[in-house]
Amino acid sequence: MSVSDKTTASAPDGRPARFVPADHSRVEFSGGFWQSWTETVRSVTIPSQHDRLEEEGFLEVLDFGKPPGPLARPIQPSGLSMQHFFDSDFGKWIEAASYTLKAHPDVEIEAKIEAIVEKLEQGQMADGYLNSWFIRREPEKRWTNLRDLHEMYSMGHLLEGAVAYFEATGKRRFLDVMIRAVDHIIDTFGPEPGKLRGYDAHEEIELALVKLYRVTRDPRHLDLAVYFVDERGAMPSYYDEEARKRGENPDDYVYQTYAYSQAHIPVREQTQVVGHAVRAMYLFSAMADLAHENNDPALFAICDRLFDNLTSRQLYVTGGLGPSASNEGFTREYDLPNETAYAETCAAVALGFWGHRMAQIDLDRRFTDSLETVLFNGALSGISRDGQHYFYENVLESHGQNRRWKWHYCPCCPTNIARFITSLGQYFYSARAGELAVHLYGANTAELSVGNAFVRLTQETRYPWDGDIGLRLGLENATPLTVKLRIPGWCLDATIAVNGEPVDLRACVTKGYAYIAREWRDGDEIRLSFDMPVQRLYAHPAASEDSGRVALRRGPVVYCVEETDIGGEPQRLRLPADAVIGTRFDAELLGGAMVLEGEALEADASDWSDSLYRTSPPALVPKPFKAIPYHLWANREPGAMLVWLQEN
């Protein structure tokens, strides 16, 4: 498979082909912001995550020949042990690792993947069933509790891993194992008489099936995804029936509402993003895929409406989402607590997946703005600068108690951020016949197939530290093409020039993308200049946790103040509305970053007696402050942190 295969595969009914993302293995981040991140994830994160999987006994679950060992994680009130879905973790690790293999072959990594695949193949049941928990521990209980036990979620991640590994290496063994597993699911579930009308409460397999379909072009693979999406939320609920079969009272469901799994009403009737955030993002990603594959504008409109609900009512300024720990998800609109923000790394990554998919169907910067926001903020904050420590929860305020984990009790996030970064190139560009879309900015060199044309694109920029970007096109022949350049939503003043000639943006911008149609020649240069002042952001008044507060953003990067930089809690600062905020590139800060500096005010404690409360307000005295990119926080001495500063 190659990008050109995909871009020429336009739909037989004549509808516009979706944009097809670039082959990430052909986008090289040499120099610029992403170089060290992508290198660190490839050379440190990927190997160290395998070490963690071994140390923590995740891979032992594949020792099918041996009796199962003691439970690595206790059973929760829901009936779920984290060990139920260990398969998903190494599945996701295989996916992340596979993305590195094409551009950076690595026999050791490949051998580690092969070792896992070998065990999976050995353990797979004769009928194709494949889930290590049920095969080894409770074979009689397979397919008896889709509501709680993540059975297909795990298989979905193995399937994504298998597709990625096949695409990286051309080796079919893992893919064939997973096709047999999918065949088994097709035999078991569906609307046909004699099959179970179930669907997994933790969505994931739906989008994995679309990935599989794009490799196999087997319509049964796509149909299964369609069935899962359309059956979801049908009443009476499958989960009620299933609970009764287990002898349980459905009313005893620990999460009380199937909204937890977006299964409270049919997905086509949903207008508000609810429930578990990661589940929702995976579901909506699959829905976007199916909207395209099946030419289903009604389904796309539902996705669009939900995307709007999320971004206009329920999204942290960092791109974090799902404020509550109790359901790992959404509560009510405008509920965005900062210190207790759950904002799981996985959810931010998955919003990136969703926004990215939406943009391939409808080239609207709303979608890629969200992708860029999570990329530079709420997702990237989930991994440390050393590539070996993680946040599961991405709070926007801390009093100093938050620490990054070497490995999480429920380690879904580390491999998720890893697969995001190792496949980063695909998010930068996409193409369809005659059109090349540039979604993201950051230094790289890319080899892109656009219809029958081949474009070597070089992006030179310090972005996101400044807004000047040079794009140089390398072409064998003069080629008519429409280049579609995203003008980020954060940018209020952009200019674009081609070979030094200004482009009239008033005439050529559609949904935030500048369309430049011309015959391009080798060496043509596009210069983009995005004005990038420090911006003060204010939240909608209904988001009362941010009332009276201001967040600082420069370009796509949201900033925070850390205690270590100011020698005190940033919660004590008040930023005057007219305070001048300067910028400085701090080469010493964690590999180098643009920092913000200025003078705020702080309540003066020097004239307080020992009393805790008094009737006169404290005097405010000047206090210099420094703000760093939010994604870099918690990489130095532990301390308090704040995104939303009090404005005075």
Add this chain to the structure above:
Amino acid sequence: MSVSDKTTASAPDGRPARFVPADHSRVEFSGGFWQSWTETVRSVTIPSQHDRLEEEGFLEVLDFGKPPGPLARPIQPSGLSMQHFFDSDFGKWIEAASYTLKAHPDVEIEAKIEAIVEKLEQGQMADGYLNSWFIRREPEKRWTNLRDLHEMYSMGHLLEGAVAYFEATGKRRFLDVMIRAVDHIIDTFGPEPGKLRGYDAHEEIELALVKLYRVTRDPRHLDLAVYFVDERGAMPSYYDEEARKRGENPDDYVYQTYAYSQAHIPVREQTQVVGHAVRAMYLFSAMADLAHENNDPALFAICDRLFDNLTSRQLYVTGGLGPSASNEGFTREYDLPNETAYAETCAAVALGFWGHRMAQIDLDRRFTDSLETVLFNGALSGISRDGQHYFYENVLESHGQNRRWKWHYCPCCPTNIARFITSLGQYFYSARAGELAVHLYGANTAELSVGNAFVRLTQETRYPWDGDIGLRLGLENATPLTVKLRIPGWCLDATIAVNGEPVDLRACVTKGYAYIAREWRDGDEIRLSFDMPVQRLYAHPAASEDSGRVALRRGPVVYCVEETDIGGEPQRLRLPADAVIGTRFDAELLGGAMVLEGEALEADASDWSDSLYRTSPPALVPKPFKAIPYHLWANREPGAMLVWLQEN
């Protein structure tokens, strides 16, 4: 026993006798603020709590003749089940109920107490041991885990109940049962060879033993309390040794540090209030008692230092204490989060106990100010206006999720607030020969013994709704007395007149008490006038959760804004520094209360598009607001609540 017995019992070595609190049964709250509260607690709370104890199976643990039923509460990671200390709950209920019996005899209540006492007597082991959990479930494990299982905590509460019941009725049976239990403890624990050198990690029995001693005057009872206090924190720790005996590794202690139980260093070396808040308050109450009984000024100085640490660094403006749920207690100085405030009702009640005891030894309003603060705020908030619903945690901010409980999973708080209110009269007055101290204000009629004199004191006032108080003394004969009147710390402008003659307060105030020495005659009138404006309170800058915020207090009453009164979240309000705040008595509000009213500002949402964030600040528009006493919150429609308002 009578108050006069106690007041004449001055120490043989000539040190000043402590003040002895009034007999609460001789203080009648007829009319005024406390009438309805005391009546509700007596007529509704006490009977309904017995109903809860029955419904929830607490009393079944006393069915010693039957095999134990299923566990009512699961075992926690610490090894503790809440059922381990069910004895403490009915012990505390007996205490609370007993306080009502003298002034309001009630054969039904008395019969219910007798039924419990009968079972306790039957169940008591031959050697005096008495703890329903261990007797029925694990007799072989008694006295093997003082660190985790609340064994003496439960006995201490039974002992307090027995003393209260004896004092109310003169019936000795329960007292004798508990004296036998104490004898058993004396036989088991102590510094003598052959005894265990242990002490309970949950302090309680220490103060109960002092109460017992004050009835029995048996020095062994006092000595046991002294032993427990002085042994506490001795190293190597008894808890380490005890854990090893159980075959456990002391390092596996679930709370990690014995500071959790104030047992990390000897109590006489402690300078900061740490650990579980209720435990700390019970311990310090006992230490204050012992400082007096043993004429131990060094011990008193330690209490004083700890009191200062608490009130100047670790106390919510409501008198709540112990910010963290994880240890039910203290964290670091100035850590006072509002929305996640644990601030257990029991801890506030117990701070009242401690402050009260301190003031009897050193008549300093610092101590009674804290008592008054919890009484009108952080303790009273723990019980609903209907007397049947409770808060365990007393947050200072809510987004609407907080609800009062009919009964708590761990119902220590309901009976604690009940015993506080049913014995309220004792906190108002105390006396020693020739001196009568008035600590609290609120309409009541009291019969007080002061040395050999008998004073009938009538307090007429609408306090805390206004600051005018009339005290009339009823005396058989002209009597020389020093009346010591607390001038509350919140009051910045007080006047006092005797029979219309102004008292020169500059000349007669010591530690916040005005000393008026004269020969008093029947009908003499003292008029106090405490200026009671609405005050804006500011927190020390290090208490960063309150940065930029203001709390409203009027007299001793702290206010809050509830969503139901303003039709929106109070978190959205900003109170201008110069806003005029008026007062109005709202007779319709939950039995009548003074409310505060004014105009604040609110961010205007009307000009916002659907965007969640924008670069221009919202306009501020006027918004009328109403604030109600904090202790009345969560008695109407659920909604958001805020004590610390943003000041603009």
